[in-house]
Amino acid sequence: MMIVAIGVFVIGITFTVVLSFTNSKLFPSFNFVGWRQYEILWATPRWQQSVINIWFYGFGHIALCLSLGFALAVAIDQRVRGEDTFRTVFLYPFALSAVITGLVWQLMLDPNWGFQAFVRSLGYTDFTFAPLASSNTALLGMVVASVWNGVGVTMAILLSGLRGVDEEIWKAARIDGIPTWRTYLSIVVPMMRGAIATALVLLVVNVVRTFDIVIAMTGGGPGISTQMPATYVIDNINSRNVGHGMAAATCMLLPIAALIIVQAVYRWRASRRGRTT
Amino acid sequence: MSSITATAGIEPFGPKPKQVTAARIGIYAFLIIAALFFLVPLIVMLMTSMKSMNEIRGGNIFALPTQPTFDYWVKAWSSACTGVACNGLAPGFFNSVKITLLSVPISIVIAMINGYALSFWRFRGAELMFAILVFGAFVPFQVLVYPIIFGLSRVGLFGTLPGIVIVHTIFGMPILTLLFRNFFSSLPVELFKAARVDGAGFWRIFFSVMLPMSVPIAIVAVILQVTGIWNDFIFGLVFAGRENMPMTVQLNNIVRTSTGTVEYSTNMAATVLTGAVPLIVYFVSGKWFVRGIAAGAVKG
Secondary structure (H helix, E strand, C coil), rough: HHHHHHHHHHHHHHHHHHHEEEEEECCCCCCCCCCCCHHHHHHHHHHCHHHHHHHHHHHHHHHHHHHHHHHHHHHHCCCCCHHHHHHHHHHHHHCCHHHHHHHHHHCCCCCCCCHHHHHCCCCCCCCCHHHHHHHCCCCHHHHHHHHCCCCCHHHHHHHHHCCCCCHHHHHHHHCCCCCCCHHHHHHHHCHHHHHHHHHHHHHHHHCCCCHHHHHCCCCCCCCCCCHHHCCCCCHHHHCHHHHHHHHHHHHHHHHHHHHHHHHHHHHHHHHHHHHCC | CHHHHHCCCCCCCCCCHHHHHHHHHHHHHHHHHHHHHHHHHHHHHHHHHHHCCHHHHHCCCCCCCCCCHHHHHHHHCEEEEEEECCCCCCCHHHHHHHHHHHHHHHHHHHHHHHHHHHHHCCCCCCHHHHHHHHHHCCCHEEEHHHHHHHHHHHHCCCCCCCHHHHHHHHHHHHHHHHHHHHHHCCCCHHHHHHHCCCCCCHHHHHHHHHHHCCCCHHHHHHHHHHHHHHHCCCHHHHHHHCCCCCCHHHHHHHHHHHCCCCHHHHHHHHHHHHHHHHHHHHHCHHHHHHHHHHHHHHHH
């Protein structure tokens, strides 16, 4: 079964890459057309928009998860009362599927029923907060929902990183009179490189495959303002344009491949450094 | 709790002495505001599912339901419409139960054997196989969707229960194998060597020595898989077919088919019902869930 799984991954990826050079429609054909599908792909406005969206969404999601997750981890690490309760509360959204996350936040952000309606009912009738209604801000709404769902994991990973920092370092910093925030930024954060890298890799992997939340929250709209590469691939398979969809899928694989190469180089360098010292 | 803890100051945990400084208040304020951000959607979801549409229209989403009702839960469960069919979520629930009950044990047993073989029986190419498998955890599903559709339809399993179980098993393999391999690698190798000297073979060592020891990690794996498979949307959407549509897909269909004004009461009731299983697993399992997170987050 392990061999089957490996076979599926290796053969599947090969199949996808090969088909991306053909003009397959519903069934795979081996009528090779060179880079044609890629040329069409990068000239298609919806794909261009998807790529811009994933960068924007990814940057927002990752930056917010890391900064908010770090802030939460540091706050929890101050020997607060009820640590377990806070942790449970911050992490529970992750147990819910992205579909549920999308639906709940769709209600919260619905201008007629949600947060905007609430503030207006208090008397501020000019108040406007309806990110999903406009194509300029819909992605922001999606970032809020996805951060709600995922920041707990980042917090949990960073918290375990914080707990791994030797207490002696804190003592030494205190004796030297270094302010707490300086200790965090200059000493603790560099020491938690491993935890930060783990959190970052998980975030990147999850961003690239973003699909469920788009379907549940916006369906890709308004217009094409929240389309993602993943929805583009699935839609092209459904609309029987497989060769084209596979070209898009192959493009989705590139950032992941880059990530793995960076990680491999990093490990190799680390192991070499370990040997020489 | 004791004053010794406070004066010694080396223990990383435990409450601080009762000194109320501005910084402490700030920390608690931050944590409580954050907790509200996380809790409010769940509360809104629950309250909305218990309000009539008239009440939703008249009031606001943060108001408590004046006449709490479970009518919409019943409707969402048994009579909400997805297109022409009006059977509610119930069929989706039973499909999800079937898919989960089949996929979880199968994927875990296989991954356990894989992890065991990879950590103790160093066969040729083991390292390479493991590297490819871990790489599989990072590959976006969409890259493999079409090849798998094609492969499964070739053998006549596309859109069937065995088909979706196979898909879940394959995609659970990287992360579960990683989990079990790391666990088995942490066991003392003498354990294995002693059993070998006593003449035990591959399966004998597995069943008599390894299996009893891997109960804790198996629990982590079960939690990981149950929540992961229950929450899955894209595989269910693509591979399960109409007959085996899981609950998440049905939930999305119910919400999408609302005609006219959106009936948020029913939608939120359906959302609550779909989220109930993973939430119960989360709150019951507590720390076990957290242990699975570092590994399981890759599944997203």
